[in-house]
Each structure stands twice: as structure tokens, then as C-alpha cells.
Amino acid sequence: MLEFLTGRVLRMAITLWAIVSVVFLATRLTGNPIDFLMPEGLDAASRREMIAYWGLDRTVVEQYWLFWRSLLSGDFGLGLMERRPVATIFTERLWQSASLLVATLALTIGVGVPAGILAAIWRGRPGGSGVLFAAFLGYAIPNFVLAILLLLVFSYTLHWLPSAGSGTLLHYVMPTIALSAYFVAALVRYTRNAMLDVLSEDYMRTARAKGLSERAIILEHGLRNALIPVITVLGLQITTLVSGAVVVETVFAWNGVGDLLVGATLKRDYPVLQFGVLVVASAVILVNLAVDLTYALVDPRVRLAGA
Amino acid sequence: MLKTLLKTALTAALATTALTGLAAAQELRVGVQNMAPWLDPGRDFSNVGSQFYFNAFDPLIGKDASRAESVWQPGIATSWKQVSPTQIELKIRQGVTFHNGDSMTVEDVVFSFDRIINSTFPPYAVRKRDTLPNMAKVEAVDAETVRITATKPEPLFETLLNVQQGMIVPKKYVMGLTGDPNVAEPSDFEAFALKPVGTGPYKITEFVPNQKLVYERFDGFWGEKAPFQKVTVQRIPELSGRLTALKNAEVDLITNIPPDQLDPIASDAKLKVEGMQTPLFHVVIFNTQNPKMANPKLRQALSYAIDRKTLNEALWFGKAKVPTSHTFAQFGPLYMPELDTFEYDPAKAKALLKEAGYDGFPIRFDTQAAYYTNGLLAAQAIQEMWGAVGVKTQLNVTEQWTGSEPSMMARNWSNPMYFPDPAGSFGIMWAPTGNSASEGRFKADEAYSALWEKFRYSTDLAERKQAYAGLMQMIKNDPPVLPLYQPYESYGMKRSLAWRPLPGHIPYVLDFRAGRVTLAAR
Numbered sequence: 001m002l003e004f005l006t007g008r009v010l011r012m013a014i015t016l017w018a019i020v021s022v023v024f025l026a027t028r029l030t031g032n033p034i035d036f037l038m039p040e041g042l043d044a045a046s047r048r049e050m051i052a053y054w055g056l057d058r059t060v061v062e063q064y065w066l067f068w069r070s071l072l073s074g075d076f077g078l079g080l081m082e083r084r085p086v087a088t089i090f091t092e093r094l095w096q097s098a099s100l101l102v103a104t105l106a107l108t109i110g111v112g113v114p115a116g117i118l119a120a121i122w123r124g125r126p127g128g129s130g131v132l133f134a135a136f137l138g139y140a141i142p143n144f145v146l147a148i149l150l151l152l153v154f155s156y157t158l159h160w161l162p163s164a165g166s167g168t169l170l171h172y173v174m175p176t177i178a179l180s181a182y183f184v185a186a187l188v189r190y191t192r193n194a195m196l197d198v199l200s201e202d203y204m205r206t207a208r209a210k211g212l213s214e215r216a217i218i219l220e221h222g223l224r225n226a227l228i229p230v231i232t233v234l235g236l237q238i239t240t241l242v243s244g245a246v247v248v249e250t251v252f253a254w255n256g257v258g259d260l261l262v263g264a265t266l267k268r269d270y271p272v273l274q275f276g277v278l279v280v281a282s283a284v285i286l287v288n289l290a291v292d293l294t295y296a297l298v299d300p301r302v303r304l305a306g307a
Numbered sequence: 308m309l310k311t312l313l314k315t316a317l318t319a320a321l322a323t324t325a326l327t328g329l330a331a332a333q334e335l336r337v338g339v340q341n342m343a344p345w346l347d348p349g350r351d352f353s354n355v356g357s358q359f360y361f362n363a364f365d366p367l368i369g370k371d372a373s374r375a376e377s378v379w380q381p382g383i384a385t386s387w388k389q390v391s392p393t394q395i396e397l398k399i400r401q402g403v404t405f406h407n408g409d410s411m412t413v414e415d416v417v418f419s420f421d422r423i424i425n426s427t428f429p430p431y432a433v434r435k436r437d438t439l440p441n442m443a444k445v446e447a448v449d450a451e452t453v454r455i456t457a458t459k460p461e462p463l464f465e466t467l468l469n470v471q472q473g474m475i476v477p478k479k480y481v482m483g484l485t486g487d488p489n490v491a492e493p494s495d496f497e498a499f500a501l502k503p504v505g506t507g508p509y510k511i512t513e514f515v516p517n518q519k520l521v522y523e524r525f526d527g528f529w530g531e532k533a534p535f536q537k538v539t540v541q542r543i544p545e546l547s548g549r550l551t552a553l554k555n556a557e558v559d560l561i562t563n564i565p566p567d568q569l570d571p572i573a574s575d576a577k578l579k580v581e582g583m584q585t586p587l588f589h590v591v592i593f594n595t596q597n598p599k600m601a602n603p604k605l606r607q608a609l610s611y612a613i614d615r616k617t618l619n620e621a622l623w624f625g626k627a628k629v630p631t632s633h634t635f636a637q638f639g640p641l642y643m644p645e646l647d648t649f650e651y652d653p654a655k656a657k658a659l660l661k662e663a664g665y666d667g668f669p670i671r672f673d674t675q676a677a678y679y680t681n682g683l684l685a686a687q688a689i690q691e692m693w694g695a696v697g698v699k700t701q702l703n704v705t706e707q708w709t710g711s712e713p714s715m716m717a718r719n720w721s722n723p724m725y726f727p728d729p730a731g732s733f734g735i736m737w738a739p740t741g742n743s744a745s746e747g748r749f750k751a752d753e754a755y756s757a758l759w760e761k762f763r764y765s766t767d768l769a770e771r772k773q774a775y776a777g778l779m780q781m782i783k784n785d786p787p788v789l790p791l792y793q794p795y796e797s798y799g800m801k802r803s804l805a806w807r808p809l810p811g812h813i814p815y816v817l818d819f820r821a822g823r824v825t826l827a828a829r
Contacts, residue, residue: 035708038352044711044745046433053429081344082516083497092515148547155555163551164338164543164558253338253543253552255518263517 008292012285016278023277024067024270028060033080033268054080056270067274077271081264086275089260094279096166097245097256103176104241108183113230115184116191117218120199131188138185143244147178147251164253175252179244183237190233194226201225227298235291239284333536335804335819335826338549340563342542344516345500348474349423350430352437354723357471358562358817359540362522362533363406364474364505367397367416367453368465372811372818376639377727379465383416383475383506384453387468392460392766397453397468404527405477406510413447418478418491420445420455428493437735437742438472438725441764462766463728470726471813480504508533508820518542522819531821538819553578553799559826560800562817565680566623572799581807582797584628585814586635586724586732588790589679591689594715594748595787599668603785608659609670609717610789611652612696613689619792621688622681626795632779633737633790637727637810640768641775648779649789656696669699673709673718680794682719711746722790723814729775730763737788738763749787803827 034042034050042050051057058066070077076086115131122128154174155163162171198204199222207217246258257276264272341355348360369382384397403411423431424442435442444456455464467473476499482491484498503511508530509522522538541558543549549561550571564572564580572578591613593606600606615629632646670693674686683704690700709715724732736742739751739759751759755778762774782788796814800806806824808816818824 031707036706042433043436043740043742044747046436049429049433078497079344083345083500084516089516151547151551155557156551159555162557163555164548165541251545251548253541253545253548255515255542259544260517 008289012282012289015285016281019281020274020278021064024064024274025060027265027268027270027273028063031268032056033270036267037081071278076275079264079272080269081267081272086271089272090257090275090279093255093257093260096254097249097258100166100172100175100179100245100249100254100256101238101241103172104179104183105238107176107180108187108237109234111180112184112187113191113223116188116230117195117223119188119192120195121218123196132192135185135188138181139189141181143178143182144247144251146181147174147248150174150178151251166254171252175248175254178248178251179241182244183241186233186237187230191226191230194229195222198222198226224298228295231291231294231298235287238287242280242284335535335538335560335824336558337538337540337817338543338552338558338561339540339817340542340544340546340549342515342517342520342540345497346503346511346514346520347430347476347496347500348471348505349419349476350434350496350500351471352434352725354815357813358815359520360471360474360505361507361812361816362509362538362819363503363507363511364471364476365507366470366474367468370469370811372809372816372823375636375810376642377466377469377637377811379469382469383411384468387465389464390454393457395455395461395464395468396448397455399451399453400529401451403506403529405480405506406504406525406527407477407480408527409477409479411475411477411506413450413453415475415478416453417445417447418481419475420473422476422481422491422496423472428496431496434472438470439467442467459764460766462764462768462771463726463730466726466728466731475506477504509535509538533819534821534824535819535826540817550799553801556801559804560798560806562798562815564797564799566626566795566797569797569799577802578799579802580797580799582626582795583808583810584626584793585796585808586637586727586810587793587814588630588633588722588732589682589685589792589794590720590722591717591789591791592710592720592743592748593717593787594713595785596748596750597713597716600670600716602663604659604663605665606786607784608656608663608665608696609693609698610649610786611656611659612698613692613789613791614651614653615649615791616651618685618688622684623792623795627792628795629792630790633722633733633782633788634729635724635727635732635793637724638729639727641729641772643772643776643779646776646779648783653696660697665698667697667699669701671701671703671714671716673703673705673715675706675719676704679719679721685791686719710743710748713747715748722788725813733778734759734763737782743787755781801826 033054034047038050078084079086079089082089119128119131151163151174154161161173162168165171204217204221207221245256246262249256249259250262261273261276264276339358343356343359346356346359348364351357365383367382367384368387369380371378371380383400383403385400387395387397389395399413399416405411420442424435424439424445426432426435441457441459441461442455443458446454448454481495481499482488485494486492501514501516506529508525508528510525511520512523513519513521519542520540524533524536526532543552546564546568552558553561554575569580572580593609594600619625619627619629630649631644632648634643634646636642672686672690674682676683686702690702693700709718710720722732722736725735734741737749739756743749744751758774758777762771762778765771765774796808798808804826809818812818
């Protein structure tokens, strides 16, 4: 276990270094923040002065060295746009995104897994086809289209739900649905397939022969074994969820991390972007680690060997 | 059971909405496309920031915003007198209080200007250079009088003491924000921009950079009290989001509606559209210093070939304004539409191309994809119009600012009016030391520079007018710029809201002061 974790942490550090370095260089090669932050009417001398004020007059190598040096001493720097510590800017947004993410995950698992089980049990029956059809729709519709559709129906026309911001619980309804639809659909299909595989296993017949109730057979023997691929998929989906949130956050004026990072990319706000990518990448890597660990919990046969 | 539950939830939700509705006349809710990343009138030059300062800050000299031409009014200064061509003395209003409770003194006035004109803090130094380059010294004469001294004779004292950058901020508060409370450190200015304090009718009670701004009525305001107890400004970046929030009665007013999206608002009996031709030009610029573009006849031809009236009809439904010269109605006596600096004449264009010996080399036209409303469409139309007179155009869609690249040939840009004088729009961009010259795409010769000096610093109005006409003639003969149109800026709002953008402000100002806005209670 210890060996496994050390290997993972080492790999994680290398991955993070690579990701942040790529972002660091790529954003610097594709534009200068001054063109995006002060697009109009800045004379050449003022331009130089502002570039120096942001510390961007140093060579890229120097900036790179300074970035890692201050990062390792816990100083993440100030945003170029918002002159505040990037950690503050990010944290302010993080809980907004995190709360949406939790709601989305809850809806995804709460609806996706049971619907997947039902689709497996009802295989070949109209109910099963219905669930699959709904899942197909959810899978096919891009989240921004669904988001706009929801807005059109529930805010624009019916006036039932608030459309912009994140003030109340009602504000969560549409963004959560828009974000979950794809993942619910994916989960339904994966759960169904995994269940179907498991249902035809010998031990299921044995369980039936033992005289267990159908409910116990499905939940105890079926679901538990079907969960492994489902957890893998879920882990992968969480990372997709982060990128999916970007669009949905913009449509619903949700001041989250996605919106922040897109803004920072467009304006080349390097410090915000570097910190944001570092955090998001860490989160993704940690989720993957958590997935691996969960395997072991669900299936004792999985051994955690060193990387 | 489920039905009952749903019903209860819905009733509760509706009740909450109804309650908010009752309180609405006390509160104004605004949905904007962009929220500022920080708020300090002194260092800001942006279209986003300028929306928000006028409600919370006062300049020394006020202005009747309902009129395009400048009609000066007392502001923080109650009266003023130009004592010499380079000096003005102002009587400072007594009994003015800042939002934090400090009373305002001449010290604050001196500090507010000093932080810009004698600054080592780059964001202020930059503003001195573009807005207040002629201001040399600000001093307190006595407890009620401030004297401002310019380097060269200054015909624009009133205009310059009305600008947003000269709005008054509290010295003691700013200096006390970080570090030594007796020294104005850069970190004080950074901190102020997150917790701004002014003397205006609204105080800023909540500011979340790039997200949200809340104003509340400031009962200690020296003038007529603000009409709303509270104004909430929320960023809703997507147009569909803003339209929905307005339709759904989550906000009372929304900004930045493109001309082809007005229908959903105009067709709703509960809503309406207000708009104005903004004192800002979308322009085409030429790199006069690129050898390929050096011949003035070529640039004249390119200018004559653009049918701006058709652009206006097609892209702005005729609501924008096609200018005859680089001039705005806001210039008052210096508004000179009669100059006819820019015209459409394709026959002349063809003749000039021949004279210039244009051999069919492609002209690169740079444009951002989405920065200016209709910017890319206009660029495509211009490509066609140039094609019609035989010029090959290569559209270069890029996110980069190419204005300082020697290889730039032509591109789109904008020339806003930063203050109501040709010096505050044409001058910022095209003065001999202005933006374009410093970026190397425009070079003023001696005659131009001499004429510019006369225009900028003569204290004789007739002489200034004549000099500006001369400058425009030079621009016509050797064109570095073609103003396409003044865009039409539209706002959507509840029908019960009486508000509109005012011609006396710089572009995009959201003025919610007394007499400027009312919202009928429902």
C-alpha cells in the first residue's frame, strides 16, 4: 500500500509539473495580456510600463524560475486582471463550482445507477427500451443546447425558475440538470451493460438456486460486482464534468471556476491560469487515485501494487 | 402526494418572487455583460469600468449629462476661475462627506490629483500620460481653495477637471489601507481598487471583482439623494442569459444588446429598448509606415471605396451614425460635421488606385473574431467593397493586437471619446505623440505637429477650430484612419423603468443619480 502511494505521488508530481509547464509556455507564446486587458489607446511607453508592472518584462526563463520559486514558498502571486492573490480569487469561485459539482454528482448517481439497473432487469421490455431511449437523448444533446432549452422553457416562457446567478436553491435546478444529463445517460448505459454481464454469471444462478430473494440477488450479488466498471467510468466522468461546467457556468452566469479559467485564458491572465490549472489537474489526479483505492474496497481481489 | 408537494413548492417559490416584486421600487437590479476586475476611477480607462464610477464618485467640475455639448455645473468645486492661461483656482465645497464618514477637505482634492500627476505607480503614470499630461502641480491655497497649474496654456481646464480620472478619493482612507498610514504605497492603491470609497450619491457596499457590485444610497451625499435604496449589478456574460433574466423579471435593466437581437424585447409589452449612438468610432486604420502602404493615394482609394452607409444599413439597421469627419456632437462649438473629411466615391477610388500604380498585391486586413460588435462582418463587407474596385484583401482573423507590428497593413480598431473635445478622442489616438505614433504606424510631420500644438494649446476657440480643420485636411490627404460609424448601443429594460443612456457622458456610463432614473412601483 505504502509503495503504491509513493509511486502514485511521484507520478502525480511529474504530471503536474508537465501540465503547468505546458500551460506556462503555451499561454505566453500565444499572446500578451496587455492586448487583452488594455486594448485601446495605450501609447508605447505606457505599454512598457504596464508590462513591467505585471512583471512580464522579464525573460520567459526568468519568469518560469520565479514562478516555481514563489510557488514552492506558498506564494501564488496576484492576478493580472484582479489585483488580488490568485488563491483568494480561486477559492471564492471554488465553492460555487464545488457545490454545483456535488449536486450534479448526486443527481447523476441517484438517477443513473437505479435507471441502469432497471434497464438491465427490464431488458427487451418496453420499460427498458424507454430508459435506453431517454439515455440516448441525454447522451446526444450537448449541455449548452440543453441549458438554453431549459432557460427558454422554465425561465423565459414559464417564469418558474431563476436563470442567472447562484443565490438560492432554485438557482441550482437548471444548471444541475443541464450538467447531469450527459453523465446520467452515460451511467445508465454503463450500469446496464455491467449489470447484464453480471446477471449472466454462474454465481447469480447459484444465488437464485440458494433461494435468495430477487432483490437480494440484484443488490448484493449483482450491483456490487457491476460497480467496478461503473466506478471507473464515474472517475473519468468527473474530469469531463469539470470541462463541461465551463459552458454551463457561462450560460447560467454561474461565477464558478470554469468561467474564471476561460476568462483567464482569453485575457492571458497567467497567474490565475497557472494556479487554476495546477488545482484542477491535482483534483483530477486525486480523483483517479481515489478511483483506484475504491476498487480495492469494492473488490478485495484487486491488489494495490507499486506503479 | 407528489402533486401536493410540487404544488406547495411552487406556491412557496411564487410567493418569494411576489415579495421581491413589492420591494422592487426600492431596488434596481441590473444585468451587465462585463463586471470590472477592480474599481478606481483614477487609473481606469476601460469601457467596462466607466459604467460604474459616476454613481459613487464626483469630479471637481460637474456637467449636465442630459445634453451632448458641455454645460458645466458645480461639483466638488462650487466655483472656479482661470487666473492665467496656465492656472485655475477652484473653491472647494464644504461639508462634503466620504462614504466612510471622513469629511472631505482640500487635502483630499490635492491627493486625488497628485497620485496621478506625480505618480510612480505605473497604472497612474499611464493615465497622466494619456489624460492629464499638461497638469504640472496641484496645491491647496487655503482651506477652501485649490490651485492647479498647467505646463502649457490650457484651454481645457473645465473639461479635464470633469473627467472620471479626476474624481475625488479620500487621502487618509487610501493611505491607511496597508503599511504605513502616512505614506501612499502602491499596495494602498491596489487595496483601494477593491474597497473603493467616494463622495457620490451611492456607496459601494459590496464588490466582488468580475462578478457583482452593490450600491446603497449614501444619506450623507451633498447633493440630491439617490432614487434607489439599493442598486445591484450582476454580471451575466451571455446575451441569452441577460435576455432571459430580463424576461423572467430577475433584473430590471440589461446592457449590451446587439442590434439584431432587439426583437424579443421590443415585442414584449412589459419591456422596452432604449439606446444611443455612442460617442465612439469603430474605425479602419492603415499602417502608413509599412512601405507597401506608404503611398497616400492608395490609402485614399481604400478609404473612398468603403460604402459606410451600406454598412450601417446592413449591420446596424441604420441606427448607427456615419460621420463625415472625426468629430462628435459632444464637442459643442468644435463639432464640425461640415468638414467632409471622409466620403464614399468608388470611381475616385479606382482612379486613385491607377495613379498609385497599385499592382494587385493583397492587402492584409486584421480583425479580432468577436471583440467589436459586427467587427468581423464589417471586415468581410469591406473585403467585398475593396474587391469591387479591384483591390485584393486577405482577411487575417487573429486574437492578437497587431497595431504595433511593422507588417500590419490595415485593421479594425475603435476611437472612443475619453473626454468631450477632439483632443480627448482624435488626440488620444492621433496626436504627434499619441497612441498611433508611439506604436509606429503613424508619423506626424513638422507641419502636422505645429498645427497640433496650436489646436491643443491655443486658448482662442476660433484658432482651435481652424487648426482642427487643418488637421482634418491633412488626414484627408494622407489618411491613417477611416471612422466607419458610431455604433448604436442598446439597453433592454422593464417598461416601468424610466432610464436611458445620456449623451453628456462618456460611453457606457450607467447613471442612476437623482433625476436620471425612476422605477414605478408595481
